[in-house]
Amino acid sequence: MASSSAAAHCRPKVVVIMGATGCGKSRLSIDLASHFRSAEVINSDKMQVYQGLDISTNKIAPADRRGVPHHLLGSLDPDDGEMTPSQFRSLGDAAISDITSRGSLPLLVGGSTSSILSLLAERFDQEEDVLDRLGPPARPKLRYDCCFLWVDVSLPVLEEHQSKRVDEMLDKGAFDELAGYYDLRRTDPEGWTGLRKAIGVPEFDRYFKKYPPPGGGGGGVCPASPWRWEDARKRDDDPVRQGAYKEAVWEIKKNACQLAKRQIEKIQRLRGCGWELRKLDATEVVRLAMAAEEEVGSGVRWQGVWKRQVVGRSVNIVRRFLHE
Structure with missing residues (x-):
């Protein structure tokens, strides 16, 4: 038991922000980075990793990044062919090593659960779908010491x-x-x-x-x-x-x-197999943000709820994680 605990402390710490498309993952990553000054973002979205179509793939604009360094965001030429899970694993490893070597905190952010698993799982075979083998007896062991934050929004609102x-x-x-x-x-x-x-x-x-x-x-x-x-x-x-x-x-x-539904189903499977995913309910935030487009004054309301219910909780969770 002692040796297992010591091994866990030797592994680099990685904060993983998951959730369906449009739930606010990118916003949370920037807000967290403002509290943990040395944090850097590693993109795990399969489409955002490529150059081009910045609006269509909803890449976070440079002006909205508040100076937070981003890795694997618009970094691959789409004409070079499709990025494989093994390539993402290799690129993600390199990014984590680079970030941690400078004493910074990696924030792995994206809705592509398969990409996240390909990077984090101890044993990985790109010919197999790790999610197909998930279940209570088959929880993949992790190569990193991870803290999982799940930004969730109820499906009708999403x-x-x-x-x-x-x-x-x-x-x-x-x-x-x-x-x-x-x-x-x-x-x-x-x-x-x-x-x-x-x-x-x-x-x-x-x-x-x-x-x-x-x-x-x-x-x-x-x-x-x-x-x-x-x-x-x-x-x-x-x-x-x-x-x-x-x-x-x-x-x-x-x-x-349909993509959002699939993403939520995969995240629920991860939770069902025993991974500790800290769920952050952003439903009220999204509902108020949509109302803010039509009602004067609602913008302040949703921002306040976001800071209390999502950012505040996340900061406390990550702070405890870093001091474990």
Whole structure:
């Protein structure tokens, strides 16, 4: 027992922030880093690891990072092929070693449970799905001393939030971004790998196949141009084209909700097999944040609830974890 405890203390400490897409993981990571000044973020989202489609994959903007260093965020060229679990394990190991060598705290943040497991599990075989083998007798041992924070939002509230978030992303320029990424030569669904699996790409690829951007797209970042596809769409009086656009948006919203459900199911399986996941209920926060868009003064309310119920609890949990 003593030797087991000593071994645990020898392992690097890692804080893991999990949760479904849109629950506030990135916001929490930055807030935690403001309390633990030497904290650095390691992205574990499968799509955000690639360069490009920053709006569509909802990468946290540099201005919102408050100077907190981020690793594996937009760092891989999508044209180099799909990142394998083994590659993520290797890259994640290197990031943790780099961060801990400077006396800093790694914050592993993302909704891709399989990526998190591929990095943290002591025994790993990329030919097998670790989650398929999970159960009370098969809890994977961890290579690091981990503190798991699970940001949870009730599914009905999260689905409403997802719908609004898709609209916000389109307003911020996701449509133009996807138009620039469209490439007629790479629209075969059987050939979708890496970043092309990101929600928004296949849905709008079908739209752009009917209504191609100028030049057929470039397969990369949207080229600088005063001509905006979003502006063109708003001026379009073609009801058939408008219907195709609305169908693509509806598909994105539906697929985002399905992704969130799968992510929650996987997290619940981890908890069911015995992992200690500290659940942080952010349902009220998300509900108030959505209301804040329509009610004056609600913004202060949701921020206060967020600080008390999510950030405050997280800080206490991590502080105890670091002193164990």
